Amino acid sequence: AQKVTQAQTEISVVEKEDVTLDCVYETRDTTYYLFWYKQPPSGELVFLIRRNSFDEQNEISGRYSWNFQKSTSSFNFTITASQVVDSAVYFCALSGSTGANSKLTFGKGITLSVRP
Amino acid sequence: KAGVTQTPRYLIKTRGQQVTLSCSPISGHRSVSWYQQTPGQGLQFLFEYFSETQRNKGNFPGRFSGRQFSNSRSEMNVSTLELGDSALYLCASSQGGGGPYNEQFFGPGTRLTVL
Numbered sequence: 001a002q003k004v005t006q007a008q009t010e011i012s013v014v015e016k017e018d019v020t021l022d023c024v025y026e027t028r029d030t031t032y033y034l035f036w037y038k039q040p041p042s043g044e045l046v047f048l049i050r051r052n053s054f055d056e057q058n059e060i061s062g063r064y065s066w067n068f069q070k071s072t073s074s075f076n077f078t079i080t081a082s083q084v085v086d087s088a089v090y091f092c093a094l095s096g097s098t099g100a101n102s103k104l105t106f107g108k109g110i111t112l113s114v115r116p
Numbered sequence: 117k118a119g120v121t122q123t124p125r126y127l128i129k130t131r132g133q134q135v136t137l138s139c140s141p142i143s144g145h146r147s148v149s150w151y152q153q154t155p156g157q158g159l160q161f162l163f164e165y166f167s168e169t170q171r172n173k174g175n176f177p178g179r180f181s182g183r184q185f186s187n188s189r190s191e192m193n194v195s196t197l198e199l200g201d202s203a204l205y206l207c208a209s210s211q212g213g214g215g216p217y218n219e220q221f222f223g224p225g226t227r228l229t230v231l
Contacts (some may be wrong), residue, residue: 037222042203045222091159103149103172104208104220106159 002027004094006107013082014115020078021110023092030055031097034068034075035104048090051075053097082114083092118143120209120223126206130228134195137226139207141188145173147212149220150182154205162205165190166212194228202230 003026013019025034034046049059051068058067063083067076079086089111093104121140129135141148149172150162162198165184182192188209194201204227208220 003193033219035219043227044224045206045208047221049218050219103161103164103174104151104159105161106151108158 001106002029002032002094002096004092004105004107006092006110007109009108010092010111010113012113012115016081017078017114018078019082019112019114021078021090021092021112023075023077023107025073025075025092025094027094027096029096033095033097034064035093035095036075036077037091037093037106039091041088041107045091048077079112082112084114087112087114094103120221120224122205122207122208122226124226125224126227126229127229129197130231131197131199133197134193135197135228136191137205137207137228138191139190139192139209139223141190141207141209142221145209145211145221147210148153148184148188149208149210150190150192151206151208152176153206153225154200154202159206162192197230199230201228203228 005024032053034051037045038048040044047069056068063080066077089109091108095104118128123138147166149164151159153159162176166218168184179195184190204225206225207223210220
């Protein structure tokens, strides 16, 4: 069975601080996909990034960066110089590699509050 | 391309009634998945339809059902509503071919309140 754990539930930072959101996953699949989604107060889940299990190259995109480590089954997400608009709930999710196993298993989410 | 659309956006029903929610996927996407989001249980997978066939099913009672039409639009139905069915119901579409085509794009959701 697949499982995603986001141990942090709420994080509050002051604008311009860096913040890292943790994600640990469990799966028996050798090929899988990891995702981060953002859910602002409007409710719609916004896709941020997808990572394949065979691609451990970490990435920086603007103020966002991701750290994928298969050895520790972690897929952490960092926001540099946070802004008030980053306030949202952030979900880490996992899916399998086949079409029949494409459902997303989500973590419980982390509520990020960025104060001005 | 237009995104995933869901109708209605808000619904208020009473216990025992039934409800039908609709989802129109992104053009060209053949897979539609449904998720229930509640404060207590978080985001939980309901089911997935691909080419008009249910391909995946989550752990929900038979009161929850769905279908997909030939144009990939999908509906989900909840019969004999219970208070615990109050939730945000999210629909997601993807190309559905597996692998990188699993990337799912979500609609704005339907907020169902059961009184």
